[in-house]
Amino acid sequence: MRTNYELSDKMTELLNSYNRNSNAFQELIGEGGYMPPNQELLIDAISALSMGKNILLKGPTGAGKTKFAETLSMLFQQPMFSVNCSVDLDAESLLGFKTLANKDDQQVIEFVSGPVINAMQHGTFLYIDEINMAKPETLPLINGVLDYRRTITNPFTNELVSANKGFNVIAAINEGYVGTVPLNEALKNRFVVIEIPYIEGEQLKQLIQENTQLNDEHTIDLFVTLSADLIQAVVQGKIAEDAASIRALLDACDLSVLIPAERAIQRAIVDKLEEDREREFVLNLAATLF
Known part of the structure; x- marks a missing residue:
């Protein structure tokens, strides 16, 4: 079993002592955090991420999926690189690009890392927003990043990049909107799905x-x-x-x-x-x- 994180003593205590009538998670999140309508959602998300699993936040627009991801980032004290998907998303948007730079008074070609490579190398969270807006042929580029391998061969440098400890992926999806496409099974199976309802x-x-x-x-x-x-x-x-x-x-x-x-x-x-x-x-x- 892959474990990316060790939960703090406080988080572990609150997880172990949780019951349906407990206000423990209000204390855990603190002011300004996202409190899910169903507190089990937070427990499940924390548990999945602590075991190194990717999570897919699924729910209607404006339900707070991005805020939920930001709250998880805060709880794990992990910075978060973000990818905003669209039909124009390509390998450069995900992984980075080559550019000309000056070094020792000479022009050289340098690679500028994108959000996926940055999150892997820094061992932080990667947030992929509206993942089903991307073209079906684009996201398979990072299949190896999303499964047990946690690696990718950078097509721009031919370098094998392995994720450092702490790296994990949170994605969000709005189903049924214009421009979205169903996630293929290979991609969906790389996530634990958490349904996010409206707050009421x-x-x-x-x-x-x-x-x-x-x-x-x-x-x-x-x-x-x-x-x-x-x-x-x-x-x-x-x-x-x-x-x-x-x-x-x-x-x-x-x-x-x-x-x-x-x-x-x-x-x-x-x-x-x-x-x-x-x-x-x-x-x-x-x-x-x-």
Whole structure:
């Protein structure tokens, strides 16, 4: 069994003493960290990473996948190199590129490491965002990085790069969006999958209080209700997932400090939607609540 990390005594104690009614993980994360709706998600992610396994965070847009990855990086005290996937992602974006440089008054060709090579050589986390946005022929370049070998032959230098202790991969995926492609089985099998749902209820209220400038409790409660209604509408297929983005909701909360809440919701949420039917639905919800 491959083990990349030794958990701190505090983390080990909290993991061992955890129970469903415990507030231990609030202490573990501290202020400003991401608290998953289901605390088992955090336990499972910590356990997988401590054993050297890659994790794939799967969930709707704005559910907090990137914040979750940043929190894991903080908990392990590991810096994190990032890759933002798109259809234009290529080997240079992942691994690095060659460039001309001056050395001893002469021009030489140097290799500038990309995020994958940097994370491997420094023994840190690698975060691959929207991994299913990349072209299917691009990601197999790093299959050896993602499995037990933890190595890659750099095509630009022919050097065999082996990951240092501490290296691990966290990826995030939004399924069903325009431009995304299904992950092939060879790639998916290299990850432990963790489903990230929306934050709701008291946790969402706390998130708003700690991460926005809104401090009026009544208005915060209304935004929490709005979020619950939007999530329910997404489940029922009435609106797109974008409408229930927690990130967008936090923007609306901030704006509502300076402009009317209905207009804040329009700017942060409604105007991002493509269909008139969806826009009208969210505006009616906002008008009813605010």
